[in-house]
Amino acid sequence: MNNSINIASSAMLVELSIRSWTARKLDKRVSSEVDTAKGTKTRVINANKNLLAGTGVLDTIVKYAANARAWHNAQTLPWSDNGSRLLPVSNFVNYKEQLNVLEKNYNALVTKFLTAYPDLVSAAAFQLGDLFDRSEYPDASKIATKFSFNYSFFPVPTAGNFIIDTVEEAKREVQESCNRAYDERLNNAMREAWDRLHDCLIRMSERLAPATPRPLKDGTFTDVPVFRDSLVENALELTNLLTHFNLTNDNNLDLAKQELYQAIKNHDADSLRKNSQARETVKAKVDAILSKFD
Numbered sequence: 001m002n003n004s005i006n007i008a009s010s011a012m013l014v015e016l017s018i019r020s021w022t023a024r025k026l027d028k029r030v031s032s033e034v035d036t037a038k039g040t041k042t043r044v045i046n047a048n049k050n051l052l053a054g055t056g057v058l059d060t061i062v063k064y065a066a067n068a069r070a071w072h073n074a075q076t077l078p079w080s081d082n083g084s085r086l087l088p089v090s091n092f093v094n095y096k097e098q099l100n101v102l103e104k105n106y107n108a109l110v111t112k113f114l115t116a117y118p119d120l121v122s123a124a125a126f127q128l129g130d131l132f133d134r135s136e137y138p139d140a141s142k143i144a145t146k147f148s149f150n151y152s153f154f155p156v157p158t159a160g161n162f163i164i165d166t167v168e169e170a171k172r173e174v175q176e177s178c179n180r181a182y183d184e185r186l187n188n189a190m191r192e193a194w195d196r197l198h199d200c201l202i203r204m205s206e207r208l209a210p211a212t213p214r215p216l217k218d219g220t221f222t223d224v225p226v227f228r229d230s231l232v233e234n235a236l237e238l239t240n241l242l243t244h245f246n247l248t249n250d251n252n253l254d255l256a257k258q259e260l261y262q263a264i265k266n267h268d269a270d271s272l273r274k275n276s277q278a279r280e281t282v283k284a285k286v287d288a289i290l291s292k293f294d
Contacts, residue, residue, distance in 0.1 A: 021146035077189035
């Protein structure tokens with residue numbers, strides 16, 4: 001079955017690249033000193049120092065970039081090994097709006113860092129002691145080039161784009177190979193959608209199960225399970241994403257998504273904590289969906 005034409009009209013490819021300066025530098029002198037002190041016969045140690053040790057400012061940027069990548073992955077499905085991911089057309093507007101916010105906030109963090117950079121270098125001189133070397137700190141203008149937040153959108157190419165002008169038999173072989181590659185990539189993408197649903201159901205089933213009785217401050221015991229508000233929030237968000245991710249119009253995926261939504265739409269985490277009957281009911285419905293998984 002060749003799904004390339006359908007996918008080309010219902011999804012696009014997106015690549016996201018976020019770069020940040022690490023402020024890490026190989027200290028050859030220290031590396032050599034450690035090797036000598038330990039009596040190694042060849043270079044064994046590579047001592048990397050944090051040029052901005054003790055400041056922690058870069059950590060905020062690095063963490064924000066990691067969260068942005070995680071959000072990007074959650075909103076898309078895998079496609080190829082080069083970083084391209086599948087973005088349903090139906091989710092493009094929401095994706096682009098959120099991406100614009102992430103880019104704006106990231107750039108704001110970088111600007112704040114670059115403004116504080118001279119003071120951070122002075123602070124590092126105190127923190128690093130004899131390891132401080134002013135020549136290892138580029139100007140702020142050069143540091144700025146080490147940060148970037150870039151993304152690109154591409155159409156999903158159809159298998160026919162790769163057909164070469166050659167003999168008919170070769171064309172047929174290339175076409176069949178392209179069709180298999182597309183089907184495999186699409187199957188992998190849809191498998192991730194199913195995996196996300198399965199993981200969500202497993203998590204909910206485990207969290208809603210009665211917990212081992214534990215003592216409370218008043219001396220009584222409770223078996224109410226402990227879980228975060230995000231347990232229900234994430235499940236509801238997933239049901240919305242699965243609407244976009246069902247690129248093959250899989251009736252079973254749509255049914256499972258609808259059943260999960262119906263099971264949790266009238267509940268939040270707090271109501272489930274307080275109402276044991278509600279927990280039992282939702283868990284039973286979740287387990288019923290899980291029972292249909294092969």
